[in-house]
Amino acid sequence: MKISTSLRALASGATLGLAGLLWSLPAAADGELTVYCSVQEEWCRPMVQAFERETGIKVNMTRKSSGETLAQVKAESANPRGDVWWGGTGDPHLQAAEEGLTVEYKSPMLAELQPWAASQAEQSGYKTVGIYAGALGYSFNTEMLGSTGAAEPACWADLLKEEFRDEIQVANPNSSGTAYTMVATLVQLMGEDKAFEFMKGMHKNVNQYTKSGAAPARAAATGETLIGITFQHDAVTQAVQGAPVKVVSPCEGTGYEIGSMSIIKGGPNPDNAKKWYDWALTPAAQELGAAANSFQVPSNKNAKAPKEAPDLSTIKLIDYDFAKYGSKDERTRLLSKWDAEVGAAPK
Known part of the structure; x- marks a missing residue:
C-alpha cells in the first residue's frame, strides 16, 4: 500500500480541507463504554473526559501498549470486556481484524479522512481505521x-x-x-x-x-x-x-506508523462504541492530542497538525508494507x- 506520497503531502500543509465542519454528538446520551487506550496516559485522559462531557456516556479506560492490548483482546475473545481499542500502531490492529477480533464499521466520517487513513480502513475490511501517523x-x-x-x-x-x-x-x-x-x-x-x-x-x-x-x-x-x-x-x-x-x-x-482504532467484536456496548468511533475521527477530538503534548499527524483533513509535529515531507520514509507486516503469520x-x-x- 503506497501512501508515503499522501503523508508527505499532509506534512507539507495540504490539510486544511473543509474548515468549520465539526461533527458533534448530543449531550443527552447515556450508558457506559470501555475503551482500551494505546497512546500515552496524558492523551487518553482528556479524550475520555471530552467524550463524557459531550455525550453523558461514562467511560471506563485502561491504558496498555498495543502489543499488550492485542494480547488482552485475544484472551477475552470468548467474553469480551472492552468496546473500543483506540490508538497504538496499526500492525496489531490489522492482525486483530484478520483474526476476527474486531468488527466492520463504516463511519460517516470516512469521507473527511486522509487517503492513508481511509486506505487502512479499506485494507482491513473496515475493521480498523487510521487516526494519526508518525x-x-x-x-x-x-x-x-x-x-x-x-x-x-x-x-x-x-x-x-x-x-x-x-x-x-x-x-x-x-x-x-x-x-x-x-x-x-x-x-x-x-x-x-x-x-x-x-x-x-x-x-x-x-x-x-x-x-x-x-x-x-x-x-x-x-x-x-x-x-x-x-x-x-x-x-x-x-x-x-x-x-x-x-x-x-x-x-x-x-x-512509520498509522495509529489506528477498532471496535472489539462482542463488546458489551456496541452502540456507544460507534459513537466514540465517529467522535474520535472529528477534527475537535483529534486536536486534543496536541493539547496533551502528543505530536502525531492527525488523520482528519480538517484537523490542524501540531506545529511541533515532525515534518514528514523532510523524512526519508520507506514504502512500508502494512498488509504484509500487519498479518498474523508474519x-x-x-x-x-x-x-x-x-x-x-x-x-
Whole structure:
C-alpha cells in the first residue's frame, strides 16, 4: 500500500480541507463504554473526559501498549470486556481484524479522512481505521553525549558503535507496537538477514528492553540512557517540555506508523462504541492530542497538525508494507525469530 506520497503531502500543509465542519454528538446520551487506550496516559485522559462531557456516556479506560492490548483482546475473545481499542500502531490492529477480533464499521466520517487513513480502513475490511501517523526514529541526550566526546549519531548504523555500549533503550517488540515497527522497518530497509544481524549487533548496546514504546524517549530525556529508539513524536514531546534531547531521522530511511482504532467484536456496548468511533475521527477530538503534548499527524483533513509535529515531507520514509507486516503469520514469525536470535542472545 503506497501512501508515503499522501503523508508527505499532509506534512507539507495540504490539510486544511473543509474548515468549520465539526461533527458533534448530543449531550443527552447515556450508558457506559470501555475503551482500551494505546497512546500515552496524558492523551487518553482528556479524550475520555471530552467524550463524557459531550455525550453523558461514562467511560471506563485502561491504558496498555498495543502489543499488550492485542494480547488482552485475544484472551477475552470468548467474553469480551472492552468496546473500543483506540490508538497504538496499526500492525496489531490489522492482525486483530484478520483474526476476527474486531468488527466492520463504516463511519460517516470516512469521507473527511486522509487517503492513508481511509486506505487502512479499506485494507482491513473496515475493521480498523487510521487516526494519526508518525515516523520512527530515535533521540539522544545532548548533555550526556557531550560528556562522552562521541560524534552525534545520525543513522541506524551509528547505533552499533562501541561508544554506545549499554547506552541504548528500545522496547520489546512483543509488547510494543513501536518496537515491532522497528523490526519490520529494518527488515524492509536492509533485507531480513542483514536486519537481524544489525539487531543482534545492537543488542550489546541495549541496556533495557522496555514494555512501552514511548518509555525510551523518557529515559533519554531524563538521562537514564543516552539513546532511546521511539516514534519521533514521542521524543518531540520530551524536547517541548525542555529536555536536552535531539531527534534523529535515520539517514538510511525509516518506517512509520498509522495509529489506528477498532471496535472489539462482542463488546458489551456496541452502540456507544460507534459513537466514540465517529467522535474520535472529528477534527475537535483529534486536536486534543496536541493539547496533551502528543505530536502525531492527525488523520482528519480538517484537523490542524501540531506545529511541533515532525515534518514528514523532510523524512526519508520507506514504502512500508502494512498488509504484509500487519498479518498474523508474519508478525508471529518475526517476533519468534526476534525472541530466539536477538532477545535471547548473550551480551
